[in-house]
Amino acid sequence: MLQGFLRQSVEVSEFGDVVSLAHPCWKLDLPRQWVSGAPDLEKFLHRRLTFSQVASPRTETCNLLRLLEAQGCLTFMDDVESYSLQEIRPLFTAIRNEWYGIYYRHPVWNLLRQGSLSKNGLVTWLIYNYFLSRSAGNSSARFATRSRNPAFGRAFYRETLEEYSHFSDYYFVRHAQLNLPDAAVDRYVQLPASLAFCQQMLRMAETDWLAYILIAFFQESTIQFSDDCRTFYNEVENSYGIKHLFDPWWKHIELDIEFTHAKKLEIIFESDERVSTSEVIRSLTSAWIAFRFLVLALDQIIIEGQRDTNLILRSPIADRRLDPATNALVKNSTHLTQSLQLPAMHTAHDVHAAMSQRQLIGTPEPGRDTTSADVKFLRLDLVRSIYRALSYAETGEEVVALGRIAECAFESLSPWEQGELGNDAQPTTAEAMALANFVCEFATHPMEFCFVIHSLAGTCTDWSPLRNEKCTATLAHFLSGRELDAKCCDGLITKQLQLNEHLRNWRIKNPSVVTSDFFQGSRLGS
Amino acid sequence: MTKHVDKRAEAEAQGSALPATETPNDADLSNPRKISELAKLLQLPKGTTATALVMASSTVVR
DSSP: OOSOSBOTTSEEEEETTEEEEEOSSEEEEEEHHHHHTOHHHHHHHTTSSOGGGOOOOOHHHHHHHHHHHHTTOBOOOSSSSEEEHHHHHHHHHHHHHHHHHHHHTOHHHHHHHHTOSOHHHHHHHHHHHHHHHHHHHHHHHHHHHHOSOHHHHHHHHHHHHHHTTHHHHHOSOOOTTTOOOHHHHHHOOOOHHHHHHHHHHHHHHHHOHHHHHHHHHHHHGGGGGHHHHHHHHHHHHHHHTOTTTTHHHHHHHHHHHHHTHHHHHHHHTTOOOEEEHHHHHHHHHHHHHHHHHHHHHHHHHHHHHHHOSSOOOOOOOBTTEEOTTTOHHHHHHSOOSSOEEOOOOOBHHHHHHHHHHTTOSOOOOTTOOTTSHHHHHHHHHHHHHHHHHHHHOOSHHHHHHHHHHHHHHHHHSOHHHHHHTTSOOOOSBHHHHHHHHHHHTTTTSHHHHHHHHHHHHHHOTTTOTTOSHHHHHHHHHHHHTOBOOHHHHHHHHHHHHHHHHHHHHHHSSSOOBOOOOTTTOOOTTO | OOOHHHHHHHHHHTTOSOSOSOOOTTOOTTOGGGHHHHHHHTTOOTTOEEEESOOOOSOOOO
16 A cells, blocks of 8 residues: 555545645645646546655645645555654644544534533533543553553653643633532533543553553644634633633643643654554554544533533432432433432442342343454453452452452353453444443442443343353342442442443444544545 | 655655745644645645635643
8 A cells, every 4th residue: 555645535526627625624726727737736636646756846736745745635554564653643643633624523513602502511511621631630640650651651740740630720610600519510420422531541541552642642732723712712602601711721721832732742753663553553543432432522412412401410329319300310321201219228239139120220232243343342351351350359358259250251251262361452333442441440449340240241141251140149249248338329320320321322323433544544424 | 664754855856846845934734724824825826725624612621
């Protein structure tokens, strides 16, 4: 595959006297007569010549090509052995600019500009930003301490300190018109895609240093749109009558400019460190999944905005009461139409039983293709998470329970699957990764972890590696011995509702199938 | 894969278009929202129209 052709993401069309180049972010209309006067250029635009093969004495042609190259309009090779970080930078610039086109053409932005999104939608978006900011310190610290590239990880010790408090310094939703206490924002149960993004960053921080840096760079580089951003904030403030709401956000942007975070990340790409092309593809796939969660979060913000015009937060469960009229999390994750209070419960197993009895735990999905790559990924990732949980077990009882569960799960794998456990497989959909990450992040809390995988075992009976009786009995026994106070019971109910959302999202008819056109680009919407 | 710098040198040696005219240092040629300014700055052929198809909004907070 040759390098330097015009990417597929740039659509070329001819109308009358104009040759039009449409990139996801912009359109260039060139005089047809001028294009016709440069046969090599014409061939380049028809993808018959590469960028370097265009021989032209005309300065204007040179300048056009130079602009197209800088904007990331060229293809890259995927059949070379490796890429240096210097070479990855222009590749990612091409991808990044395509992603910006997708991200910023999302309908949520105009709804916000015009004030057409309900107050509920507006608040959902504001809180989403709070969580994006809050996760930066988490993932940065994870990268600093756990990255498989310690040299780059070191740089994130300082980055973590620069980032960790920004959510509380700048992103609480403090405005008289909105009347949202800080505690309500802090307790808010994140949108599934918002949580999925934060957890994907944590996974990448540990297992995929390049993907983590690429997404951090993607985020920080949006500072280049600060002029548009200022305009946007003014429009939203005017549309909703919330003057000065974004003043602290703007201060944060100024801080980012002052700290030159984007530039600091860019310096990493000056390294001559080489990465195998298969690793590059893997990292771009991980990064794409994270990007996809950002877009899915915008979809979910619109859904929240359409569902309720009045403000209904996604709140954690309190006093075992599940009320769809006052809690958007309950509304979104259960079949309930009326308020329900679960009975008093004493153990984690009681919570599981009470919720199962009332169909508040997802029902088994028949006919799932158990040979799909998603299922293969989930089976292996779940087993890895069980071993991870075992590594964090503190009491003898936890070690024995998680050890037995690990044993059951491992033995349910085929020899081939057992051999694959050492490899980090990837799913075919972003939604499968969201589900896997959700489970994995509980591994440091054995009781919660066991609660979640017990539900999963009962729900995904056709593919779960935990579906045998010994495993279920071990989980039930362990959870029966975990006595809980009222607050812990509420916490488990909340987690079950979140799991319901992730399971449902994974099962939707049109999940986000991982793209693989990083090197050639793809047409918008394809 | 050939490095970008090498590709330029190679192209130049072959008498092709690159490198092009100098661009002021402060111009970020990769910014997709600056396409109109860049088209003017780079003096694309007379009659060229550059139009941004999307307007950026909020930064992706980190």
